[in-house]
Amino acid sequence: MIPPDEASLEVLIERCHQETTLYRHQQSSPLGYCWELFRRAIVEGSQDAWQAIDEQYREQLRRWVRAGPEAVEDVIQSALEKFIKSVTPERFVRFTGLECILAYLKRCVRAVAIDYWRQKERENVALQNLGDNWKIDSPMLNADVRLEVAECVAYIYGRLHDEQERAVVRLNLELGYKPAEIAQLCPLLFPTVADVHRIRERVLRRLADDPVIQSW
Amino acid sequence: MTRCIDPCELEEGALSVFLENPRDARVAAHLARCSYCATQVAAYRRTLSLLETRLYRHDCPAVEMLALYQLNLTTPAERLVIAAHVRDCPHCQRELDELARSDEAPSLFERLRQGVGVLIAGPVSTFHPKAISLRGETPPLLRFRVGDLEIHLSQQPGHSLGLRTLLGRLTLLTAVAPPEPGTEIWLWRSDFATATVIEADGIFTFENIEPGQYSLGLEWQGAAVSVPKVEIV
Numbered sequence: 001m002i003p004p005d006e007a008s009l010e011v012l013i014e015r016c017h018q019e020t021t022l023y024r025h026q027q028s029s030p031l032g033y034c035w036e037l038f039r040r041a042i043v044e045g046s047q048d049a050w051q052a053i054d055e056q057y058r059e060q061l062r063r064w065v066r067a068g069p070e071a072v073e074d075v076i077q078s079a080l081e082k083f084i085k086s087v088t089p090e091r092f093v094r095f096t097g098l099e100c101i102l103a104y105l106k107r108c109v110r111a112v113a114i115d116y117w118r119q120k121e122r123e124n125v126a127l128q129n130l131g132d133n134w135k136i137d138s139p140m141l142n143a144d145v146r147l148e149v150a151e152c153v154a155y156i157y158g159r160l161h162d163e164q165e166r167a168v169v170r171l172n173l174e175l176g177y178k179p180a181e182i183a184q185l186c187p188l189l190f191p192t193v194a195d196v197h198r199i200r201e202r203v204l205r206r207l208a209d210d211p212v213i214q215s216w
Numbered sequence: 217m218t219r220c221i222d223p224c225e226l227e228e229g230a231l232s233v234f235l236e237n238p239r240d241a242r243v244a245a246h247l248a249r250c251s252y253c254a255t256q257v258a259a260y261r262r263t264l265s266l267l268e269t270r271l272y273r274h275d276c277p278a279v280e281m282l283a284l285y286q287l288n289l290t291t292p293a294e295r296l297v298i299a300a301h302v303r304d305c306p307h308c309q310r311e312l313d314e315l316a317r318s319d320e321a322p323s324l325f326e327r328l329r330q331g332v333g334v335l336i337a338g339p340v341s342t343f344h345p346k347a348i349s350l351r352g353e354t355p356p357l358l359r360f361r362v363g364d365l366e367i368h369l370s371q372q373p374g375h376s377l378g379l380r381t382l383l384g385r386l387t388l389l390t391a392v393a394p395p396e397p398g399t400e401i402w403l404w405r406s407d408f409a410t411a412t413v414i415e416a417d418g419i420f421t422f423e424n425i426e427p428g429q430y431s432l433g434l435e436w437q438g439a440a441v442s443v444p445k446v447e448i449v
Contacts, residue, residue, distance in 0.1 A: 063330050064318075086280040094289045106318045107283035114279045114311050121307075125272050152270045173264075173271040175305055179236065197229030201260070204232065207267065208259040216266050 004036035012037045013052045020056060023098055034098040043089040054080070057105065064109045078115075079108040125176075152216065159207060164189055164199045172200060221250045231257055235264060276308055277301060283315050325402050325409065327440040328433035334440040337362035360443045364389045365436055367443055379424040380448050384432075386418035394418050401434040403446070 002011060015033035023034075037056075041049035061076045083105055087095070095101050160166050167189055171177040177185065179196040190196045207213050220226075225246055234243040234257060247254045277285070277298050284290045285298045302308045328334060337360035358369040368385045375381075382403065388394050399414045403422050414420045414434070425448050432443040 063326055082280045086278075086284060091284070091289065100287065100289070103319070104283060104287055104289065107286070107315050108280060110315055110318050111279035111283055114314055118273070118276075118279070118307075118311075122272060125268055149270055149274050153274060156267065156271065169267070169271065170304075173267050174274065175307070176272065177306075179232070194227075194229055197232040198227075199229075201229050201232040204260040204263050205256070208256075208263040213263065213266060216270070 004032040007033065007036070009037075009040070009046070009048055009052070012040070012049075013056070016052070016056060019098065020060075032097070035095070035101065038095070038101055039092060042084075042087055042092045060102075061105070061109060064106050075109065075112050078112045079105070082108040082111055155212060156207070159210060159213075160203065164195075165203050168196060168199045168203060172196075218252065220252050222246070226253070231260060235261060273305075273307060275301065276305060279311060279315070282308060282312055286312055286315055324400060324433070324435050324440060325404075325411070328402055328431070328442055329404070331442070334433070334442045335362050335436075337365070337367055337441055337443045340366070358446070361389075362436075362441050365394075365441065367432070369432070369443075369446060371448060374424045376424055378426070380427060382422040382425055382446075382448060384420045384422075386414065386420075386434075395434060395436055399434060401432065403430050403432050405430045 004012065004015075007015065012033055015031070016037045019031060019033050034056075037049055037052060040046040041053055058076065061079060062072055065072045065075045086108075087104070095104070156169065157166065160169060167186055168182065171182045171185065172179065179200065180193045182196045183190045183193040190199070226243060230240075230243050230246075231253065234240050234247070238244070247257060281290070281294070281298065282302075285295060285302075288295075290298065302312065340359040340361045360367045360369070366387045366389060368387065370383045371380050372383065373380060384401075386394055395414050395418065397414055397416050400411050401414055401420050402409065402411045403425065404410070405428060408426070408430075410422060410425075412420050412422055427448050430446045430448060432446050434441055
């Protein structure tokens with residue numbers, strides 16, 4: 001039998017197909033042909049290997065998608081983009097075999113749905129706060145302004161005075177905990193929920209008077 | 217007005233409470249009299265929105281990074297950072313749980329669509345008995361059987377022009393327990409899928425279905441059961 005790393009692409013594709021079929025029915029352990037096919041695509045940048053992967057696994061991806069038929073191909077495309085973007089050649093060496101690759105690919109499919117809900121959640125936060133002034137193309141949803149966000153975050157934290165204030169901003173405004181939950185989480189910093197509100201009001205009073213923040 | 221009309225009336229933090237609960241009568245009464253505090257509340261609310269819009273989940277790892285973390289495919293340095301974040305972040309904890317569900321057994325619909333290990337219900341006969349009908353609708357009545365389970369299907373015009381309603385009933389030839397009310401049942405073809413639940417007496421209904429050939433599927437006694445060719449005319 002030809003070792004995977006010495007096999008031609010045609011042989012790899014054929015063996016990978018067999019390997020995946022047997023693996024799916026748990027009739028054998030993978031021998032490394034699929035892993036080698038992914039390696040050639042990711043590490044060597046072989047477009048032919050990518051093409052073969054697409055043909056080999058697209059149907060499998062379709063089965064994993066939990067969405068209406070009209071959205072299936074879009075979800076698959078997004079999932080593949082996530083996979084390609086996150087599995088760099090350096091990272092690929094951490095993937096031990098087909099099982100690991102498919103487990104991650106499956107998670108990329110689910111990640112598309114989770115991303116959708118993340119975005120909805122952000123929109124809800126903005127809607128709740130801004131009411132009719134909210135615009136769907138708010139720069140907060142645009143990844144290009146991440147640097148700007150980082151600068152904003154640094155500025156906000158620079159205006160805080162102590163650990164209590166930082167905890168309120170982190171837990172309430174970044175992570176969405178309610179004041180009562182914060183008091184439960186940090187009883188030493190905030191013996192009562194009234195302490196959380198007192199600190200939160202103090203922070204809001206200071207930042208409401210801050211011309212930089214008010215100019216955002 | 218440049219200051220509160222009665223600084224002793226509200227303790228520090230009361231306005232923050234009011235932002236969370238605008239029905240707080242004591243604060244509302246104060247705000248009705250004190251334009252200074254009312255202006256402050258409006259400024260706090262605006263500031264809160266500015267801050268939340270910029271801060272909310274701004275440093276959560278990308279979902280695909282969480283997936284790599286879960287499968288131990290991150291570098292040690294990445295792992296430390298993500299672990300520290302996940303420890304505090306309920307949203308990422310929830311998303312990790314959601315990602316872990318990828319490893320669970322496939323859903324009923326996934327199993328039906330894959331067709332692996334699915335029991336096929338075959339047609340028993342198709343006939344037009346005027347005496348047999350479901351809920352008084354016009355036949356034809358289609359009957360399918362797998363094991364002791366019989367699936368009776370009938371059609372009638374839907375609520376919209378050109379659409380149909382598919383009516384069904386599950387019956388058992390023996391005293392084996394029937395599928396429980398609330399059990400999901402699917403109807404699908406390549407470009408469409410919908411589900412409903414089985415009601416009392418094994419009855420189910422799919423409303424407003426376009427004519428065409430569909431598959432029907434449900435779970436019965438732990439197995440996925442499929443009726444592969446259901447013609448809706």
